[in-house]
Amino acid sequence: MVVGADAAGMSAAHQALRTARRTGDELAITVLDRGTHTSYSACGIPYWMAGEVGSVDELVARTAEQHRAAGIDLRLGTEVVAADVAARTVTTAAGETLEYDELVVATGAPAIVPDWALRPDGTPYDMVGPVKTLDDGAAWLDRFDAAGDGAHVVVVGAGYIGVEVAEAALRRGLGVTVVTRGRGLALLEDEMSERVAVALCDAGAEVVLGVEVTGLDVAQDGAGAERVTGVRWEGDQRDADLVVLAIGVRPGTDFLTGSGLETADNGALRPDPHGRVADGVWAAGDCCEVRRRIDDRWVFRPLGTHATKHGRALGDSLAGGELAFQGIVDTSITRFAAGGQYLEIARTGLGRAEAEEAGHDPVTLVTEGTTATGYMPEADPIAVWVMADRDTRRLLGVQVVGGHGAGKRVDTAAAVLWAQGTVDDLAWMDLAYAPPFSSTWDVLQIAARRVAERI
Amino acid sequence: MVVGADAAGMSAAHQALRTARRTGDELAITVLDRGTHTSYSACGIPYWMAGEVGSVDELVARTAEQHRAAGIDLRLGTEVVAADVAARTVTTAAGETLEYDELVVATGAPAIVPDWALRPDGTPYDMVGPVKTLDDGAAWLDRFDAAGDGAHVVVVGAGYIGVEVAEAALRRGLGVTVVTRGRGLALLEDEMSERVAVALCDAGAEVVLGVEVTGLDVAQDGAGAERVTGVRWEGDQRDADLVVLAIGVRPGTDFLTGSGLETADNGALRPDPHGRVADGVWAAGDCCEVRRRIDDRWVFRPLGTHATKHGRALGDSLAGGELAFQGIVDTSITRFAAGGQYLEIARTGLGRAEAEEAGHDPVTLVTEGTTATGYMPEADPIAVWVMADRDTRRLLGVQVVGGHGAGKRVDTAAAVLWAQGTVDDLAWMDLAYAPPFSSTWDVLQIAARRVAERI
Numbered sequence: 032m033v034v035g036a037d038a039a040g041m042s043a044a045h046q047a048l049r050t051a052r053r054t055g056d057e058l059a060i061t062v063l064d065r066g067t068h069t070s071y072s073a074c075g076i077p078y079w080m081a082g083e084v085g086s087v088d089e090l091v092a093r094t095a096e097q098h099r100a101a102g103i104d105l106r107l108g109t110e111v112v113a114a115d116v117a118a119r120t121v122t123t124a125a126g127e128t129l130e131y132d133e134l135v136v137a138t139g140a141p142a143i144v145p146d147w148a149l150r151p152d153g154t155p156y157d158m159v160g161p162v163k164t165l166d167d168g169a170a171w172l173d174r175f176d177a178a179g180d181g182a183h184v185v186v187v188g189a190g191y192i193g194v195e196v197a198e199a200a201l202r203r204g205l206g207v208t209v210v211t212r213g214r215g216l217a218l219l220e221d222e223m224s225e226r227v228a229v230a231l232c233d234a235g236a237e238v239v240l241g242v243e244v245t246g247l248d249v250a251q252d253g254a255g256a257e258r259v260t261g262v263r264w265e266g267d268q269r270d271a272d273l274v275v276l277a278i279g280v281r282p283g284t285d286f287l288t289g290s291g292l293e294t295a296d297n298g299a300l301r302p303d304p305h306g307r308v309a310d311g312v313w314a315a316g317d318c319c320e321v322r323r324r325i326d327d328r329w330v331f332r333p334l335g336t337h338a339t340k341h342g343r344a345l346g347d348s349l350a351g352g353e354l355a356f357q358g359i360v361d362t363s364i365t366r367f368a369a370g371g372q373y374l375e376i377a378r379t380g381l382g383r384a385e386a387e388e389a390g391h392d393p394v395t396l397v398t399e400g401t402t403a404t405g406y407m408p409e410a411d412p413i414a415v416w417v418m419a420d421r422d423t424r425r426l427l428g429v430q431v432v433g434g435h436g437a438g439k440r441v442d443t444a445a446a447v448l449w450a451q452g453t454v455d456d457l458a459w460m461d462l463a464y465a466p467p468f469s470s471t472w473d474v475l476q477i478a479a480r481r482v483a484e485r486i
Numbered sequence: 487m488v489v490g491a492d493a494a495g496m497s498a499a500h501q502a503l504r505t506a507r508r509t510g511d512e513l514a515i516t517v518l519d520r521g522t523h524t525s526y527s528a529c530g531i532p533y534w535m536a537g538e539v540g541s542v543d544e545l546v547a548r549t550a551e552q553h554r555a556a557g558i559d560l561r562l563g564t565e566v567v568a569a570d571v572a573a574r575t576v577t578t579a580a581g582e583t584l585e586y587d588e589l590v591v592a593t594g595a596p597a598i599v600p601d602w603a604l605r606p607d608g609t610p611y612d613m614v615g616p617v618k619t620l621d622d623g624a625a626w627l628d629r630f631d632a633a634g635d636g637a638h639v640v641v642v643g644a645g646y647i648g649v650e651v652a653e654a655a656l657r658r659g660l661g662v663t664v665v666t667r668g669r670g671l672a673l674l675e676d677e678m679s680e681r682v683a684v685a686l687c688d689a690g691a692e693v694v695l696g697v698e699v700t701g702l703d704v705a706q707d708g709a710g711a712e713r714v715t716g717v718r719w720e721g722d723q724r725d726a727d728l729v730v731l732a733i734g735v736r737p738g739t740d741f742l743t744g745s746g747l748e749t750a751d752n753g754a755l756r757p758d759p760h761g762r763v764a765d766g767v768w769a770a771g772d773c774c775e776v777r778r779r780i781d782d783r784w785v786f787r788p789l790g791t792h793a794t795k796h797g798r799a800l801g802d803s804l805a806g807g808e809l810a811f812q813g814i815v816d817t818s819i820t821r822f823a824a825g826g827q828y829l830e831i832a833r834t835g836l837g838r839a840e841a842e843e844a845g846h847d848p849v850t851l852v853t854e855g856t857t858a859t860g861y862m863p864e865a866d867p868i869a870v871w872v873m874a875d876r877d878t879r880r881l882l883g884v885q886v887v888g889g890h891g892a893g894k895r896v897d898t899a900a901a902v903l904w905a906q907g908t909v910d911d912l913a914w915m916d917l918a919y920a921p922p923f924s925s926t927w928d929v930l931q932i933a934a935r936r937v938a939e940r941i
Contacts (some may be wrong), residue, residue, distance in 0.1 A: 366920065460904040464790060
């Protein structure tokens with residue numbers, strides 16, 4: 032019994048079937064999902080909103096029919112509201128009680144909608160909402176149409192989704208204000224995130240840093256209907272036709288309240304590398320935290336790439352296999368491309384504060400270089416932040432902001448982190464060089480070398 | 487006394503000065519070079535030929551004046567023809583004998599010019615030559631002008647230089663035939679290199695595989711001057727106005743004959759990680775072989791990125807430092823972009839034959855995927871060849887051929903090879919995912935996973 036028909040759940044279901052074919056296990060898999068879509072790319076929604084992806088169908092990796100054809104009993108529109116782990120049953124919103132032998136929790140992470148974004152009666156405003164589900168995406172396309180040319184969007188939050196939605200809105204010709212309580216793009220060090228903020232501004236967006244949104248301005252039209260007209264924070268406000276909530280997500284585990292299953296303070300499950308949570312209970316994906324190898328800590332990183340990997344390991348293990356999810360090194364990436372600006376933005380490893388918390392004595396430095404040899408037309412500026420431990424010389428983190436070819440460079444650093452390598456490994460290893468692709472020493476290596484020289 | 491004023495030699499000289507400032511060593515550095523340029527990017531010459539790099543000045547990283555301003559006694563036009571290691575002297579072509587305390591051999595690797603490419607008296611033909619020095623590059627620009635529109639170039643050799651020169655000639659609107667004795671692009675497995683050959687053909691070039699060029703067709707014009715009109719091989723020929731020799735290079739160590747220094751059969755020196763060859767003798771760069779970490783073998787890989795790294799380690803060590811060149815994992819990259827085709831081409835690690843020779847039982851597979859998530863406009867096709875050892879599961883090699891963003895993906899595999907990781911490490915590690923940059927599982931990970939499943 033799998034609850035949740037997206038990346039983690041369906042990866043688990045299909046891998047369980049594949050492994051069962053090998054091990055000879057007989058599996059009957061039921062998947063319940065409260066929504067109407069399966070296996071869609073939540074990460075693609077901003078690009079659908081931008082008009083880069085033409086049709087919602089393209090975002091659906093596998094349809095319900097395809098899952099069913101593979102032998103999975105998929106029941107959409109079926110919300111699970113409670114689980115009894117001792118009795119091995121779940122209860123649906125329709126009041127049905129369903130038995131299971133093994134429960135897979137893959138309920139994902141719904142968007143956070145703060146109280147100030149709702150009417151007093153708790154219902155949502157028309158032109159305000161998050162960007163999480165395909166229904167959200169469809170609603171935003173309708174709202175963009177309804178708001179018309181010249182409308183202004185306030186995006187609350189400057190995480191990856193915030194930046195991606197700002198890109199989408201700018202590409203659609205809308206006015207954009209990004210408001211965040213942070214000092215820049217979440218998940219980057221300040222000295223890197225300010226480069227993203229500058230690009231947003233240069234592309235025509237307004238960026239308001241370090242403020243906490245406290246409420247919406249609401250007006251009544253002639254017919255008495257309420258309409259959002261602005262976003263307020265301490266000391267200021269902005270007029271807004273549309274308000275995007277890009278504040279984050281939280282583990283979708285409310286239905287487990289009272290089930291006896293232990294969760295982290297934020298509600299996340301903490302499965303082992305095979306996806307086991309408790310006797311008869313498994314979990315993977317955005318409803319879980321993941322283990323960060325560098326400092327051996329649990330962190331909440333609701334990303335599709337972790338969900339599919341952990342789901343696959345879970346499915347294999349459930350059917351008698353041995354695949355294990357090996358944890359993360361906290362790699363992520365996005366892009367900002369609008370208004371003549373183009374930035375690839377990526378990180379891996381720890382931030383400075385995390386490194387200090389883990390007992391390291393971090394040495395950090397930003398190095399500026401180019402993505403290709405300087406004389407090539409492909410050469411774009413790139414800034415690389417590198418952090419290493421002063422005592423052990425271990426690489427601790429790398430962040431990059433730059434033009435074409437900048438972002439995926441963090442993968443190389445991620446591989447060094449994966450192997451617990453040093454900043455010297457990164458500086459001296461054998462990376463691919465030719466003029467269209469890098470300087471003789473790749474900028475990543477120059478950056479690592481400069482940190483190595485300062486230790 | 488440094489012989490050779492390019493990547494390795496000048497990296498060594500400058501690093502020695504830097505380290506000496508720290509260690510307090512007093513160093514007087516003399517650099518001799520038979521040419522007229524210093525520190526130029528040989529790798530950039532094809533792009534200069536293509537017209538992508540506007541001026542030869544852009545290819546010169548540091549001028550002679552800049553080196554001299556740093557305190558280096560740089561003597562251009564000074565060819566060293568012999569060395570007496572016991573007496574610690576070198577002899578120049580002008581008959582001068584110069585004393586040294588420490589000798590740094592950084593003479594690079596001149597292009598191979600086969601006998602069939604020369605007149606009977608050993609002099610070169612006007613429209614035939616290699617692509618190695620800045621003078622070669624300038625000569626090619628003159629030849630392109632002289633040959634005029636519609637001229638036909640035969641490129642002999644399909645290594646990286648061959649492919650890059652084919653790109654340059656196609657971009658200039660010339661007809662191109664690439665002739666190679668190999669079965670495809672050198673340094674790639676056949677199943678990968680055939681993709682490059684197809685792209686060359688689709689771009690309008692002719693590719694002739696598996697033939698050995700035996701001679702040139704030469705005609706006399708009215709004035710009695712000889713002119714090359716074609717290239718011959720067993721059973722066939724092609725008309726040619728221009729013939730590019732892209733057959734390879736060889737270590738420039740002829741002047742060491744009789745010096746008592748040991749070289750490999752190909753003439754290459756084999757310095758230790760600090761650049762030491764013998765008492766009082768150091769070497770780095772294209773005149774050397776490098777140590778391949780994967781199978782612990784000496785290989786001849788005349789690449790600028792190895793030369794600058796090894797040169798830097800040498801200079802540091804010479805001045806009392808401890809930097810060491812850590813060897814290679816055989817990474818390299820190029821691009822083919824002409825005639826509407828765009829391919830990034832890269833490799834790291836061993837080839838199948840090398841792996842077998844090293845006693846491995848290799849499992850290999852080609853996986854086709856996309857550089858970005860399929861629904862994104864950025865998604866280009868990419869093919870990834872992965873090889874791992876059946877017994878130890880160690881990753882042994884990765885090759886990629888694909889569109890924008892394909893090539894530098896080998897760096898991630900190179901980092902895994904550097905750390906002696908397994909194919910499972912590559913499959914399960916935490917690489918950056920967002921729709922414009924990769925599929926949920928990066929194609930490199932899908933490829934590694936598929937190999938892992940077949941072991």
